[in-house]
Amino acid sequence: MGSTETGVLLVDWENLAGALIGRGKVIERQIVDYLWDFANRKCGGQLNQSHMAAAKFDGTISTAMREHLIKQELVRSTKEQADILLTVLAMDYLHAGVQKFILVTGDQDFIPLISRLHSDSRNVTVIYGDPRRLSSELRHVLIAPGLESIDIADVVPLTDRRKDTGCRSLLGLLELQRRGFILGGQERGARTELLARWGVLGSQDENQYWSLIDDMAERINRNDAAMKVGDQWLPRNAQRRYLKLNDTTLSDIIAIDFAIRRISARPGGLTIGGLRSGPFQTDNGDRLARVMDALIAVELVRKGADDAYAMSGQEMTLGYLEPVWRVYAGLSAECYRRRVASIPYNQLASLLGRGGVGQGRDQRAAGRINEAINYARCAGAIDVVAVDGKRHAIATNSLLCRDLKLAYYELYREFSTSIDKEVPGEEVTGFMENRDGGRSVPLFGFDSRDRHRLLRVLSQSHLLRWREERMTLFKSGWGDAAPAR
Numbered sequence: 001m002g003s004t005e006t007g008v009l010l011v012d013w014e015n016l017a018g019a020l021i022g023r024g025k026v027i028e029r030q031i032v033d034y035l036w037d038f039a040n041r042k043c044g045g046q047l048n049q050s051h052m053a054a055a056k057f058d059g060t061i062s063t064a065m066r067e068h069l070i071k072q073e074l075v076r077s078t079k080e081q082a083d084i085l086l087t088v089l090a091m092d093y094l095h096a097g098v099q100k101f102i103l104v105t106g107d108q109d110f111i112p113l114i115s116r117l118h119s120d121s122r123n124v125t126v127i128y129g130d131p132r133r134l135s136s137e138l139r140h141v142l143i144a145p146g147l148e149s150i151d152i153a154d155v156v157p158l159t160d161r162r163k164d165t166g167c168r169s170l171l172g173l174l175e176l177q178r179r180g181f182i183l184g185g186q187e188r189g190a191r192t193e194l195l196a197r198w199g200v201l202g203s204q205d206e207n208q209y210w211s212l213i214d215d216m217a218e219r220i221n222r223n224d225a226a227m228k229v230g231d232q233w234l235p236r237n238a239q240r241r242y243l244k245l246n247d248t249t250l251s252d253i254i255a256i257d258f259a260i261r262r263i264s265a266r267p268g269g270l271t272i273g274g275l276r277s278g279p280f281q282t283d284n285g286d287r288l289a290r291v292m293d294a295l296i297a298v299e300l301v302r303k304g305a306d307d308a309y310a311m312s313g314q315e316m317t318l319g320y321l322e323p324v325w326r327v328y329a330g331l332s333a334e335c336y337r338r339r340v341a342s343i344p345y346n347q348l349a350s351l352l353g354r355g356g357v358g359q360g361r362d363q364r365a366a367g368r369i370n371e372a373i374n375y376a377r378c379a380g381a382i383d384v385v386a387v388d389g390k391r392h393a394i395a396t397n398s399l400l401c402r403d404l405k406l407a408y409y410e411l412y413r414e415f416s417t418s419i420d421k422e423v424p425g426e427e428v429t430g431f432m433e434n435r436d437g438g439r440s441v442p443l444f445g446f447d448s449r450d451r452h453r454l455l456r457v458l459s460q461s462h463l464l465r466w467r468e469e470r471m472t473l474f475k476s477g478w479g480d481a482a483p484a485r
Contacts, residue, residue: 007043007100007123008093009070010086011035013054013061015107016152018273019129021285022307026159028284032064034156035127039102042125049098051089053082058282083109090117099123104152108135118147127152161285167294169216170252172200173243174320175298177378180371183217184241198298218244224385226345232389242380245399251441252291253400255279257319258446259291263301264317269308278446318358321400322453326357327376328401329408329461331393336477342392345384348373355460407443407454408463410435412479415471425469428455 053073075081106128142149225238295301356363436442
């Protein structure tokens with residue numbers, strides 16, 4: 001850092017991206033281009049140092065940064081780390097004699113830095129992402145004589161985000177399945193009424209419903225579906241209707257699940273900025289907007305006057321994946337243990353009751369367990385078939401449970417030499433985190449909470465023991481069935 005440097009650009013990318021998403025704008029690489037060009041002109045073509053801080057950058061943003069020689073400053077997901085890092089950098093540049101500072105942030109935590117630079121007669125320009133989000137304290141600082149503050153919209157031609165409610169149909173049908181509705185067959189309950197109320201259907205017309213099902217669901221044929229005849233359950237041909245899943249729809253479900261669990265864990269609500277983690281970390285705003293639109297539409301989430309998103313009253317701490325995973329894992333593990341393809345259906349609830357579903361006092365409650373079983377059936381993670389005159393439960397090859405199965409296989413292969421031995425928890429979670437480090441889409445989850453959820457499901461399914469941050473992996477037929485790497 002030599003004194004010949006006339007200016008520096010410091011960008012709090014997390015704060016800027018969150019502000020733009022809340023403003024309904026798209027996060028795209030041209031923002032970086034325009035910011036650098038603006039800062040370079042401000043410095044008379046002598047902008048020799050630029051830094052952008054965030055927990056993660058989208059590939060297109062990283063490319064733009066490399067082209068402009070902007071240094072990536074990777075921090076943890078907590079915004080305070082970006083504040084501290086950028087402040088330390090600014091102070092280093094201040095002591096090195098730099099005269100011009102272009103700060104891109106709307107965070108009031110930068111007030112001490114802005115005030116210090118201004119009081120030291122430095123040329124300071126603050127670019128903020130959304131004027132509506134500025135605190136009164138920061139507004140007061142920004143009107144100081146000689147200090148320049150600019151709305152990002154006056155620097156960058158911002159692109160409006162497309163209105164896309166496609167996630168409503170996916171979530172609407174997924175929510176029906178969670179509530180125990182069967183997508184096929186005759187109308188029972190308020191299936192079409194709910195979808196119409198949520199804005200998924202234009203009316204309660206059954207024809208609209210079946211048109212949606214034809215588009216969003218797939219038919220699965222079974223020739224051994226259980227049908228009761230007299231006192232016996234006999235096999236018959238039957239057609240199931242489940243959500244049509246592929247990598248794209250599964251990715252949306254994972255994002256929905258992530259958002260609903262994060263909001264459920266924060267009674268006071270979360271802002272858009274607070275939700276920008278996990279699958280939304282490098283999102284340009286489209287996915288987060290679609291997910292929140294859908295969650296509000298199906299009346300699970302509400303947006304308050306303070307722009308924070310909070311639950312509308314329903315208990316959703318387990319999200320959309322954990323209940324299905326728990327039923328699937330418990331049933332699969334038991335079938336491999338018994339070396340059978342299915343078990344009597346009336347044994348499934350007691351089997352799950354041994355370990356429970358989720359967390360809390362009611363994890364073993366019959367109501368929660370039966371709800372999870374019904375949900376798993378309606379979602380197609382398990383099915384009911386006829387075996388020797390009895391009704392049996394069988395695990396299916398549902399894409400909803402693919403990641404759970406693959407994650408278990410990875411753990412089993414990695415720690416197979418430590419079967420029935422205690423392994424330090426940090427070794428296990430460290431392995432999970434490191435394995436996901438090279439993946440564009442993580443298998444074990446986006447953060448420690450996701451990783452512990454996976455371990456909880458496997459522990460409740462008696463595939464391992466997780467106690468006091470130590471893991472004991474048990475030998476299992478299901479684990480032995482894992483394909484070689």
